[in-house]
Structures are given as structure tokens and as C-alpha cells.
Amino acid sequence: MDQSALSWDHCRSLLSVYRTGSLSAAARALGVTQPTVARHVEQLEQALGGAALFTRSPQGLAPTEAAETLIPHARAMEASAAAMVRAASGPDDALAGTVRITASEVIGIEVLPAMLASLGAVHPQLTFELVATNETADLLRRDADIAVRMVRPSQGALIARKVGDIRLGMFARQDYLARRGTPAAIEDLAGHALIGFDHETTAAQSLRDRGLDIRREVFSFRTDSDAAQLSAIRAGLGIGICQVALARRDPQLVRLFPDTMAFPLETWVTMHGDLRGNQRVRLVFDHLATGLSAYVKAGHSA
Structure with a gap:
């Protein structure tokens, strides 16, 4: 060759x-x-x-x-x-240039833009690249500068800060419950329109461990997109699982079984250790860690 x-x-x-x-x-x-x-x-x-x-x-x-x-x-x-x-977009000691961030679909679409907007208002010379995907980016390969992950990073070369456990719960819109009735127990879900996955996921096994009969066939609305599932819940298509802090933003959403259907989702902000001296990356890292910590607390106060 x-x-x-x-x-x-x-x-x-x-x-x-x-x-x-x-x-x-x-x-x-x-x-x-x-x-x-x-x-x-x-x-x-x-x-x-x-x-x-x-x-x-x-x-x-x-x-x-x-x-x-x-x-x-x-x-x-x-x-x-x-x-x-990205490295050429600005010197390491300047609060200017490009920072690439990757996060899960829901966090990337629903949570991070507002945080980045507030930071961008103070530092208009920053440019953000946001990749909203549930696939895990390889920070060692520099697919992104910063990642928001729902699992603890295992690579020693990464700087990681846990911001807390995002709470997930089961929700439906008020008008859906008015039409179909409010289930009094988990067993009553069998008579309801459920929103869930199209292909088997590791989260499905976690739900089965909690007593839910979660199979693809039980869902009336199936999608592997977490953002689409959230949109379906908001539209009143049925009952589904979403982040508690997000549900608080919509007064029409009602939480079901808060004592038994509560799922912690640990959340980490990570970056490559080689970027610790890059001022713009460190600024965005710290800003997101602070903002996501507040977001986690909002979910726990619901």
C-alpha cells in the first residue's frame, strides 16, 4: 500500500x-x-x-x-x-471560538439551547455546535469537546462531573385522562394507550424489573426517538415516560404513580483532559454543569 x-x-x-x-x-x-x-x-x-x-x-x-x-x-x-x-477558531486563552457539544436527544433539544443562549448573550464571540443524539460520542477521538452523558464515563483521560440524577416519571395529558380515565394502579395501564419504543432497549428491561409488562406490542404509539415520545405525550396520544423537570413546564401534564414510577437517570458532563487549559471549553463545561445541576434540582422539587 x-x-x-x-x-x-x-x-x-x-x-x-x-x-x-x-x-x-x-x-x-x-x-x-x-x-x-x-x-x-x-x-x-x-x-x-x-x-x-x-x-x-x-x-x-x-x-x-x-x-x-x-x-x-x-x-x-x-x-x-x-x-x-475548532482549535483554530480561537486561541486557548480566549473566550471566543467554537465548542462542539453532544447530548441525548431530549437534553440536546429541550434543555441545552436555553443554557447556551444565556451564555452566548454574555460571550457573543462563542460559537456552539450541538449534536443531539442518543449515540455516545467518542471524546477521546474528539468527536466533540463536551458530552452530556447518562452513564458514568470509564475512560481515565476524561474530566467528568456528575450533576445529579435526572428523574423520570410517567405522564399523560389532562384531556387524555378525561377521555380514557385515570389509571388507579399499574395493572390498569393494560386498558390505556401507551407510548414507547419501536425496538427493544435496555430501558425496557429496567421497566420490566419494576413490574411493567413492557413489550413492543403493548404500545399504541411506537418510536425509538425520545423527543418524539415526549412530543406524543404532550399531544395527548397516551401515557408515556418523560423527565419530571420537563413535564413541570406543561401544566396540562399529570404525573401518574409518583411513588412507584420514579426512575433516576444519572447525568454527567464530560470533556477530554487535554482541554482543561482551553478557556472557552472550560467556560462552557462549567456553565453546563451549573445549569444542569439546577435542572436536576427542579425535577426533584416536583
Whole structure:
């Protein structure tokens, strides 16, 4: 393999074709021409000894085993390139530049924007990149500068601060309960419209351990998006689980079984140890830790 022939542009095209499934879609995503993407993939194949990276299928271009092997490394290059751009956006000792944050769907959509808005009002030279996903970002690979996680980080190279346990509860809208009645016991849920997952999750087993018959078939509204589940509860589609502090914002939501249906969700703010001297990252880290601590307390006072 000719390592000198490898190029980030080639790997970027590889990732784009892998994600989109076609040369034309990859070219549009990258803002280049289709022949350019095709040439990059071909040159990468040649640099790797001629192994094909994609094969044609009815659904488009399908990655080969060789491509699947390369993708994690290409993603690491992508994360490093993005981290370089963020590092160049401002000096370490300045409260200016870009900070990339990742958090779960609900926290990223419902909680963090207000916190970032208040910080941005004081420090307008800060730029925020927010990734709202339930997938765990690799901070060691620098997928993000800061992560809000619902599990304790295990990597020793990370700085982690626990902000508390976010409380989850079972809720329904008042008009739903007016139509269908308020269940007096957990057993009464069998006659109600329930909101839950489409594919099996580890959280489902936790609920079963608490006596709930949680299977995909029992849900009247199924989605793997926590944000969509929250929206369904707010719309009055049925009974579901959401964060207590969020439910407090909507006076139409009624909590059910507060003594038995209470689930703690430990919450951590983390960042790479190498960023401890970066003033803008440290500022955002401390601001989010303070704001999320207050958010956790709001849920416990409900």
C-alpha cells in the first residue's frame, strides 16, 4: 500500500458515499462534482492495492468488507480534522471560538439551547455546535469537546462531573385522562394507550424489573426517538415516560404513580483532559454543569 497516496479528500469522499449510497448524493453533500467523488474513490482503491470499496446493488452503492474496515479510521480522521478547525477558531486563552457539544436527544433539544443562549448573550464571540443524539460520542477521538452523558464515563483521560440524577416519571395529558380515565394502579395501564419504543432497549428491561409488562406490542404509539415520545405525550396520544423537570413546564401534564414510577437517570458532563487549559471549553463545561445541576434540582422539587 502506498501510504503517501492517501488523502483526506479521498477518505472524505469514501465517508460521503458510505453515508449516502450514491456518487451523486455524496457529491451534493460535499459540494463537488460526481466525477470528483468517483475519482477519489478510485484513487483510494488503487492506494489500498486495488480492493473494491463499493458494489452496485438495487439500493445503490453498497460498501464492501474492505470499506467497512476503513470506515472507523476515516471517521477518526474526520473527527480530528473537525477538532483542528475548532482549535483554530480561537486561541486557548480566549473566550471566543467554537465548542462542539453532544447530548441525548431530549437534553440536546429541550434543555441545552436555553443554557447556551444565556451564555452566548454574555460571550457573543462563542460559537456552539450541538449534536443531539442518543449515540455516545467518542471524546477521546474528539468527536466533540463536551458530552452530556447518562452513564458514568470509564475512560481515565476524561474530566467528568456528575450533576445529579435526572428523574423520570410517567405522564399523560389532562384531556387524555378525561377521555380514557385515570389509571388507579399499574395493572390498569393494560386498558390505556401507551407510548414507547419501536425496538427493544435496555430501558425496557429496567421497566420490566419494576413490574411493567413492557413489550413492543403493548404500545399504541411506537418510536425509538425520545423527543418524539415526549412530543406524543404532550399531544395527548397516551401515557408515556418523560423527565419530571420537563413535564413541570406543561401544566396540562399529570404525573401518574409518583411513588412507584420514579426512575433516576444519572447525568454527567464530560470533556477530554487535554482541554482543561482551553478557556472557552472550560467556560462552557462549567456553565453546563451549573445549569444542569439546577435542572436536576427542579425535577426533584416536583
